[in-house]
Amino acid sequence: FDLDADPLAIAQTLGASPQLAPLIERYPGLRLPGGWDGFEVAVRAVLGQQVSVAAARTLATRIVQRFGTPVEMQGATGLNRLFPAPEQLADANLDQMGITQARINTIRGIARALMEGRVAFAVEQPLETFISQWVQLPGIGEWTAHYIAMRVLKHPDAFPAADLILRRQANPDGAPLSTRVLQLQAESWRPWRAYSVMYLWRAATDSAAARRV
Numbered sequence: 001f002d003l004d005a006d007p008l009a010i011a012q013t014l015g016a017s018p019q020l021a022p023l024i025e026r027y028p029g030l031r032l033p034g035g036w037d038g039f040e041v042a043v044r045a046v047l048g049q050q051v052s053v054a055a056a057r058t059l060a061t062r063i064v065q066r067f068g069t070p071v072e073m074q075g076a077t078g079l080n081r082l083f084p085a086p087e088q089l090a091d092a093n094l095d096q097m098g099i100t101q102a103r104i105n106t107i108r109g110i111a112r113a114l115m116e117g118r119v120a121f122a123v124e125q126p127l128e129t130f131i132s133q134w135v136q137l138p139g140i141g142e143w144t145a146h147y148i149a150m151r152v153l154k155h156p157d158a159f160p161a162a163d164l165i166l167r168r169q170a171n172p173d174g175a176p177l178s179t180r181v182l183q184l185q186a187e188s189w190r191p192w193r194a195y196s197v198m199y200l201w202r203a204a205t206d207s208a209a210a211r212r213v
Helices: 007-014 021-026 038-047 053-067 101-116 127-134 142-153 164-169 179-189 193-212
Strands: none
Touching: 007 021, 007 179, 007 193, 021 193, 038 053, 038 101, 038 142, 127 142, 164 179, 164 193, 179 193
């Protein structure tokens, strides 16, 4: 839950940005939520590549229902399985589940890399080391690696710069910035770039909700 964050230090740095200052005032003290299970977060990130959140959630549910470990939890309606471990998906038959073959290969590749120790979720490792190791895996690009670093390592400076919503939201004109331009713009947001993501995503969500109304 990122309870050890220092909102004042984060706001002091990000508040110097013309793009972020109004958002910090509007949404004071945003945190960087993480995930309990690094492998689950990584698999969900892969499933969410170029599909809607709802579609990715459906695919993850199918995986859990077929391969998850059953558990008994009194009073927790619908919570009856644990997410599969890497050992359970390394050679799992994920066909006929609506998952593309490329993503099936990526999920299996992540599972095997974790089992073999080629990648890990140790929070003490430098961000650059984590990213460089993960992007060597087939199907894992910079966006996915940085997203996993945000949600699993809870690294405060992870920054998926290729994200379309970020590139659009960071430009007052609304047209998406190039990934390179956004990276340069975000240099002044270090070492809190992950929090800038939270602010920009929150603003985009509220804007979308306002348009629906």
